[in-house]
Amino acid sequence: MPKGDVCGNVYDKTILVAQGDRTMTFDSFECAIEGMAPRCAHCGCTIIGHGVEAEDRIYCCAHCAKESGRAGVKDRTP
Ligand SMILES: [Zn+2]
Numbered sequence: 001m002p003k004g005d006v007c008g009n010v011y012d013k014t015i016l017v018a019q020g021d022r023t024m025t026f027d028s029f030e031c032a033i034e035g036m037a038p039r040c041a042h043c044g045c046t047i048i049g050h051g052v053e054a055e056d057r058i059y060c061c062a063h064c065a066k067e068s069g070r071a072g073v074k075d076r077t078p
């Protein structure tokens, strides 16, 4: 039976997540977030949506991008 890469749980309903050339096995979406979701470059929280990409960094929201000095990023239109 497959085993989750994050917690090591041996489980018959594992999820395979592929991104680029890496594939990981998880026993739950929680573990998939822990194992593969990027972290905000400002506050460190896990990004489970699209996030905000500015230059070479990824942030959870426009506020964090701005706090890190990335201008011109908006969460909403006025
Ligand atoms: Zn797990």
Ligand SMILES: [Zn+2]
Pocket (backbone or CB within 6 Å): 040, 041, 042, 043, 044, 045, 059, 060, 061, 064
């Ligand atoms: Zn953030």
